[in-house]
Each structure stands twice: as structure tokens, then as C-alpha cells.
Amino acid sequence: MGNIYNFSSLNSFNSFSTIELFLYSLFLLSLGSFISVVIFRTSSNLQNNTKELNILFPRSFCPECNHQIKILHLLPLIGFFLQLGKCKICKNKIPFFYPITEISFLLIGLLLAFVYGLGIFCFFLLFLFSIFYILFYLDLKYYYLPFSINILLIPSGLLGNTFFNIFVDTNSLIFNLYPLQFSLYGLLAGYISLWSVNFIFKLISKKDGIGGGDFILFGGIGSLLGPFSLGVILFMASLFGCLMFLISRKKHTKQVPLGTCLILGSICYFLIKNFELLDSFLVI
Numbered sequence: 069m070g071n072i073y074n075f076s077s078l079n080s081f082n083s084f085s086t087i088e089l090f091l092y093s094l095f096l097l098s099l100g101s102f103i104s105v106v107i108f109r110t111s112s113n114l115q116n117n118t119k120e121l122n123i124l125f126p127r128s129f130c131p132e133c134n135h136q137i138k139i140l141h142l143l144p145l146i147g148f149f150l151q152l153g154k155c156k157i158c159k160n161k162i163p164f165f166y167p168i169t170e171i172s173f174l175l176i177g178l179l180l181a182f183v184y185g186l187g188i189f190c191f192f193l194l195f196l197f198s199i200f201y202i203l204f205y206l207d208l209k210y211y212y213l214p215f216s217i218n219i220l221l222i223p224s225g226l227l228g229n230t231f232f233n234i235f236v237d238t239n240s241l242i243f244n245l246y247p248l249q250f251s252l253y254g255l256l257a258g259y260i261s262l263w264s265v266n267f268i269f270k271l272i273s274k275k276d277g278i279g280g281g282d283f284i285l286f287g288g289i290g291s292l293l294g295p296f297s298l299g300v301i302l303f304m305a306s307l308f309g310c311l312m313f314l315i316s317r318k319k320h321t322k323q324v325p326l327g328t329c330l331i332l333g334s335i336c337y338f339l340i341k342n343f344e345l346l347d348s349f350l351v352i
């Protein structure tokens with residue numbers, strides 16, 4: 069069974085009917101809207117607001133004046149433009165984060181459909197993109213990787229690779245690994261490597277150097293992309309970390325969001341491998 073790296077099907081606009089494209093775009097905008105609600109509510113709970121918010125309740129409201137938002141104004145993108153980017157009651161600006169998230173999901177989702185078609189690879193990558201988007205933003209802004217979302221990567225890797233071979237690459241053939249072993253060894257190697265670094269750091273400095281969320285995240289990435297990816301990803305994550313430190317020295321003097329850097333490293337690894345950028349570099 070083919071995996072995502074040797075799957076080559078570039079579609080065109082003609083590959084989809086107008087109704088398919090329309091419904092899929094609506095789905096993507098709603099997904100983007102849902103993800104921004106998840107991010108807003110998780111970060112709002114973090115900031116010790118009096119109201120404890122879960123994903124479904126209470127209904128969406130303006131965080132400034134607590135006014136409940138009309139159904140029409142909740143529509144992705146349309147709601148933002150109907151209100152001209154401001155709350156109708158208190159006139160406070162609605163953060164650009166909402167339309168930007170919705171547009172990002174629309175564009176990434178369409179790109180995935182054109183590259184992979186509307187099948188298992190497309191929806192699996194869309195699901196992973198949603199998880200990574202939430203973790204990326206919350207870690208960058210609050211140094212926080214919520215356990216309930218972070219942990220989803222592990223079963224995704226184990227199931228996706230075991231049943232659909234999604235990221236199982238040629239390295240696993242060389243080492244005679246079954247897809248489940250590929251995923252399981254990745255999970256263990258990812259988790260244990262960062263845990264050990266932190267363990268040694270703690271012995272020396274008597275405090276944690278890496279958060280527990282980062283072990284789980286790296287374990288999850290390992291279960292998805294396999295044990296052979298981890299060295300490259302960690303190397304690229306350190307480069308991103310250094311870059312972040314240099315660019316915003318004031319904000320990141322004490323701490324660099326490792327989770328955000330690991331996600332950037334994973335995306336680069338995936339792109340390089342998927343589009344064989346390395347091969348073309350080597351040819352040049």
C-alpha cells in the first residue's frame with residue numbers, strides 16, 4: 069500500500085464538481101471557526117477569567133461586553149464582515165485572528181485536496197493541521213500545550229500508520245519494521261529522548277528544563293513520522309528556537325516555546341520528504 073511520500077496525484081479544478089468544492093469550502097471555513105473557538109476558550113480559561121468555558125457552552129459572546137453574538141454573526145468570515153470587524157454593541161474590535169484562522173484553513177484545506185484528492189490522506193492531514201495549529205499558537209503565546217489535545221497525536225500516529233501506512237517510509241523496509249513497530253518505536257524514542265535530556269538537566273540544575281507537554285508532543289510526532297525522523301526534526305527545532313531567541317530576545321529571554329519549534333521542525337521534515345526537496349538540492 070502506498071504511503072503519503074510516494075502518492076502522486078495532483079488534481080485540477082476540473083477534478084471536483086462545483087457543489088463538491090462549495091460544500092468542502094464551507095466545511096473548511098467552519099472548521100477554522102471551530103478551531104479559533106477552541107483556542108480562544110482554552111486561552112481564556114488560562115487567564116483565570118471568572119467564567120469557566122468549555123468547547124460548546126456557553127454560546128459565543130463578546131469578551132469585552134459579554135453580549136451574546138447573533139447566529140448570523142457567527143457565520144465564518146461573513147459574520148466578521150457583516151459586523152465590519154467590530155462588536156455591534158460595544159464597538160470593540162474583533163481580533164483579526166478569527167478571519168485569519170478561517171482563511172488559513174480554507175487555503176490549506178483546498179491545497180491538500182488538490183494535491184491528494186478528497187480522500188483519507190487529505191482528511192488525515194487536515195486533522196493533524198488542526199491539532200498542530202492549536203498547539204503551535206497556545207505554546208507560542210502562553211507556553212502551554214493542553215494535554216487533552218496534545219495526546220490526540222499518539223493514537224493518530226499509531227492508527228494512521230498501522231491501518232493506512234500513512235507516513236511509513238522506506239527506512240522501515242530497510243530495518244524490517246512493521247507499521248505498528250515504526251509508530252511505537254517513534255513514540256518511545258520521542259518521549260524518552262526529551263525526558264532523558266530533562267532528567268539530566270534536572271540533576272544538574274535542580275529544576276525542569278523542558279515541560280512535560282513537550283515529551284508527549286515529541287512522542288506524538290515520533291508515532292506519526294517514525295523513529296528515523298526525530299533527529300532531523302529536533303535539529304531543525306533547535307534552529308527555529310535560536311532564530312526565535314534572536315528575533316524576539318525580550319520576550320524569549322528565559323524560555324523558548326519548544327513545542328512551537330518542534331511543530332515547525334516536523335512541518336519542514338514533512339515538506340522536504342514529501343516533495344523530495346532534498347533530492348533536488350542534491351542535484352543542484
Ligand SMILES: [Zn+2]
Pocket residue numbers: 130131132133134135155156157158159160
Ligand atoms: Zn462587545
